[in-house]
Amino acid sequence: MSHVTPQATPSSASSLPAPDPSLGPSRWRVAGRQITTGNAIISVFAVLAAVLVGSIMIACTDKDVQEAAGYFFSRPGDTFKAIWDSVSGAYIALFQGSIYNFRADSFAKGIKPLTETLKFATPLIAAGLGVGLAFRAGMFNIGGQGQLLMAAAAAGWVGTSVDLPAGIHMIAAIVAGLAAAAIWAGIAGFLKARTGAHEVIVTIMLNHIAVYLLAWMLATQGVLQAPGSKNPKTAAMADTAVLPQLLGPQFKLHAGLILALIAVAFTWWLLERSSLGYRFRAVGENPDAARVAGINVGRMYLFAMLIAGALVGIAGVSQVQGTVTSGFGGDIDAGIGFDAITVALLGRSSPIGILGAGLLFGAFKAGGFAMQASQGVPVEIVLVVQSLIVLFIAAPPLVRAMFHLPDPDRKRRKQQRRQKKEASA
Known part of the structure; x- marks a missing residue:
């Protein structure tokens, strides 16, 4: 049986509506660009970057991680497990010390960390x-x-x-x-x-x-x-x-x-x-x-x-x-x-x-004490995370480069360079 590959005819191609360049990008693309180039997303990713750096510091100061790193090349899985246990344990303690304590025996005691967060936040x-x-x-x-x-x-x-x-x-x-x-x-x-x-x-x-x-x-x-x-x-x-x-x-x-x-x-x-x-x-x-x-x-x-x-x-x-x-x-x-x-x-x-x-x-203030008490994480790491948030917020180009976010001023700079070239020519 012979297979015939269908060919697009001129009439069928012309029947498809051509995109109108005058309409510009879709509203969803415009909305997405506004979100990814806005100030709010920089703040979110600044917090995320600071938390990631804080995770590295938590792992580096953990005694179990330091011990497992001593025989990393013979049993690398132990090191990664120790890193996961130290970082996840620290942030679970942060959550339980600031939002809700799942280990509490009553709802009133469980929400007490949230009330402490609100008290510090006021x-x-x-x-x-x-x-x-x-x-x-x-x-x-x-x-x-x-x-x-x-x-x-x-x-x-x-x-x-x-x-x-x-x-x-x-x-x-x-x-x-x-x-x-x-x-x-x-x-x-x-x-x-x-x-x-x-x-x-x-x-x-x-x-x-x-x-x-x-x-x-x-x-x-x-x-x-x-x-x-x-x-x-x-x-x-x-x-x-x-x-x-x-x-x-x-x-x-x-x-x-x-x-x-x-x-x-x-x-x-x-x-x-x-x-x-x-x-x-x-x-x-x-x-x-x-x-x-x-x-x-x-x-x-x-x-x-x-x-x-x-x-x-x-x-x-x-x-x-x-x-x-x-x-x-x-x-x-x-x-x-x-x-x-x-x-x-x-x-x-x-x-x-x-x-x-x-x-x-x-x-951070309410949960930092829980991190120190239950996991032995130095409370100063929370202060370092807060300082890193300021550092990343003060350097939006660094945050955009780390997370590959679009630069809102890129098009404007291109136009300025094009205008300079045209003027010099």
Whole structure:
């Protein structure tokens, strides 16, 4: 039997619709390119790259891996098994210490790690919003430490030295803390608006001033030091000034989380829906163009720092009125002021992104202790992972090269090179 290969006839070929080049790429291809070239995917892959590097460090510091590596060439399978056991065990411990503990004998104990994550994330979210808002307005607010300390000092003084009815006392302490942090940040905004002083230098100096000012307050009777005590620590917060517990006394999760979520919603509305937020973004994109358009750039700097300071102040009041209600010392900041910079960078200064970044870093803080306790993983590795996240976020070309992501500026650079060649010809 002979086989006849069908041939395409001209009529059949012409009946097929030819692609219209004017239509351009499909919407799915456009959407895929927007996803792979956007800022969000860089943050995701920055976290993934940092976790991979952290896995290498976990394996290298594990004693079983080091022992198995000594006879790698005779039994390589033992080394790979030891690496898998150390890395998987560490991240399982991280999950059980930050999300849910499957080994707990009750549901309440099982979700306790999640409540710890939310507790650690609360001040990071609030402080990250303060840093991110300043970023959107074109300023680098690294004064979160000083603003948090001043908020803690003001809220602590109202909570320990002022006698007010329940409810009113709590609100008064919150308002005092937010006002103190806003004023402290407003100093940097005012100096930048009036004198052109760089906010980085000013906020660094204000951080140092806040640290020593709080130390003096804690060592002075009648200011913040507990009556009859010589220790640099405040008295316990009055019960009427303490933030209520959200899930009962068996958990440490308090209403500061509600304040942080309200701050996320407010910041999103401010930046995306209000005219003031539009002016903030215009100044942040191009202050000269904003000035030509009639926007008072100096006033925007001042307003942005005032609001940013108040947002950081939420972190301070949540610390003294919710987390450390038995009295606090000079270490109340706990590194939150500087961790907020990392949270804002990872969240790309977006309120929703900062919320996710704060939850991630809260999980790192809560789960890091579980990794150390159950697997013997040094808790410093978690800090290294956090630092690597900042490193990768600061180098988007490196992340794109590692994961073969498309470069959004590649076409523009090609066009510029083509135009230069045409101009030179």
